[in-house]
Amino acid sequence: MSILYLYAIVDQPDLDLPATTGIDDTAISSVRVGNLMAVISHIDRDSVPLNKNNLLCHERVIEALMHTRAVLPTRFGTTTAHLEQIQKTLEAHSTGYSANLDRVRGRVEIALRVGWEPEPEEPVTRPHAADVANGYDYMMALRERTQSSQRRRNAAIDLAAKLTAGIVELADAVVETVLPTPQLLLKAAYLVQHKHVPEIRQRIGALRAAYPALAILATGPWPAYSFVEEGVA
Amino acid sequence: MESTEWDMTDVTVLDLLDRALDKGVVLWGELVISIADVDLIYVGIKAILCSVDTAERMREVAWQNLVDSQRN
Amino acid sequence: MNPQDKETDLSVIATDEDNKLICASDNLATLAESLTTVRTIAPNRVVLDPDKVEQGLAQLVLTVIELLRQLMERQAMRRVENGTIDDAAIERLGLAFMRLDERMTELKKTFGLRDEDLNIDLGPLGKLM
Numbered sequence: 001m002s003i004l005y006l007y008a009i010v011d012q013p014d015l016d017l018p019a020t021t022g023i024d025d026t027a028i029s030s031v032r033v034g035n036l037m038a039v040i041s042h043i044d045r046d047s048v049p050l051n052k053n054n055l056l057c058h059e060r061v062i063e064a065l066m067h068t069r070a071v072l073p074t075r076f077g078t079t080t081a082h083l084e085q086i087q088k089t090l091e092a093h094s095t096g097y098s099a100n101l102d103r104v105r106g107r108v109e110i111a112l113r114v115g116w117e118p119e120p121e122e123p124v125t126r127p128h129a130a131d132v133a134n135g136y137d138y139m140m141a142l143r144e145r146t147q148s149s150q151r152r153r154n155a156a157i158d159l160a161a162k163l164t165a166g167i168v169e170l171a172d173a174v175v176e177t178v179l180p181t182p183q184l185l186l187k188a189a190y191l192v193q194h195k196h197v198p199e200i201r202q203r204i205g206a207l208r209a210a211y212p213a214l215a216i217l218a219t220g221p222w223p224a225y226s227f228v229e230e231g232v233a
Numbered sequence: 234m235e236s237t238e239w240d241m242t243d244v245t246v247l248d249l250l251d252r253a254l255d256k257g258v259v260l261w262g263e264l265v266i267s268i269a270d271v272d273l274i275y276v277g278i279k280a281i282l283c284s285v286d287t288a289e290r291m292r293e294v295a296w297q298n299l300v301d302s303q304r305n
Numbered sequence: 306m307n308p309q310d311k312e313t314d315l316s317v318i319a320t321d322e323d324n325k326l327i328c329a330s331d332n333l334a335t336l337a338e339s340l341t342t343v344r345t346i347a348p349n350r351v352v353l354d355p356d357k358v359e360q361g362l363a364q365l366v367l368t369v370i371e372l373l374r375q376l377m378e379r380q381a382m383r384r385v386e387n388g389t390i391d392d393a394a395i396e397r398l399g400l401a402f403m404r405l406d407e408r409m410t411e412l413k414k415t416f417g418l419r420d421e422d423l424n425i426d427l428g429p430l431g432k433l434m
Contacts, residue, residue, distance in 0.1 A: 225257045
């Protein structure tokens with residue numbers, strides 16, 4: 001069974017497609033609707049194996065497109081059996097996709113993860129009915145737990161803000177989560193203009209020296225995966 | 234986990250994996266996410282673990298998690 | 306980055322994946338979990354196992370109740386902080402929350418659900434618990 005694999009939604013449909021090949025060495029082609037284009041290839045399978053090769057291939061096609069256009073990368077593994085479905089989707093969401101493309105044009109995503117080892121503290125657990133004598137004590141225990149959580153969170157938020165101030169100021173958009181897990185102080189993605197990338201690299205490098213106790217991992221530049229608005233789909 | 238076990242190339246691939254599986258334009262309806270195999274998930278883990286049996290155990294866990302998650 | 310990248314405004318990315326590392330400190334152990342967490346792929350493919358439907362439903366309902374519980378607790382805490390609630394009312398609220406806690410514990414036990422099963426990921430808001 002053959003399916004269509006979708007790499008990205010792009011602008012400037014009149015430009016030539018890059019010479020890059022897609023998944024399984026297939027040629028890339030496109031579906032055009034107005035000023036938008038979906039970049040696809042025909043795959044001779046019914047599903048796409050999730051492996052390193054295919055992931056990097058997906059990425060390579062998207063990056064090749066980015067040399068000359070604004071690109072909205074699709075999620076890995078997006079496929080359909082019917083071309084008309086792609087056309088319909090492009091038609092239905094053309095305003096949204098165009099707006100999105102405007103937002104990411106000339107921009108890339110920089111990803112940052114910061115790990116830490118917070119001071120060991122009492123684990124903040126929910127009080128249980130069995131542990132207290134009366135309703136009042138339960139509420140007080142709940143209150144202590146809430147305040148304690150909040151204190152920790154505030155400390156983390158303050159630190160994260162301090163760390164990233166220099167990066168945020170260069171970014172057009174930011175997606176940040178503080179403490180998604182207890183060990184991860186911050187997970188963030190920044191949408192930055194191409195011209196700011198060298199400066200951002202320097203500032204992130206400086207962070208490493210300034211905060212030796214933190215684990216810092218920054219990667220990029222990536223296509224703007226985190227900045228395609230979900231509402232459009 | 235020691236820093237010597239990290240292969241820097243794999244770190245960026247894992248980061249990309251996180252990004253490309255979780256983000257990006259999602260087209261619902263007729264366009265489905267159609268992915269086979271869980272190879273990459275435990276290949277990524279394999280890259281940072283030193284012992285083969287640990288990798289095998291992680292492979293089982295990965296499969297079990299995938300099966301369990303299908304409950305949702 | 307390649308010199309030719311500077312020519313076009315839009316030519317932004319080196320295609321060699323090795324260039325994607327901007328910064329990695331030596332102590333990445335704490336990041337290990339976030340990078341290697343096994344995730345659910347194909348989130349829109351739903352497998353309906355007839356034996357598990359009841360548990361799945363219970364999980365859904367209890368997650369919603371847990372969310373509501375936390376919202377109510379937060380509201381109660383605000384009132385306690387503001388001092389807009391007397392001790393007798395605190396006692397009554399506390400008893401109500403205690404009863405809710407007991408019920409939740411029972412229900413989780415009945416359906417074989419752990420705390421982690423109700424700990425949904427609210428995306429940018431983090432996890433429920």
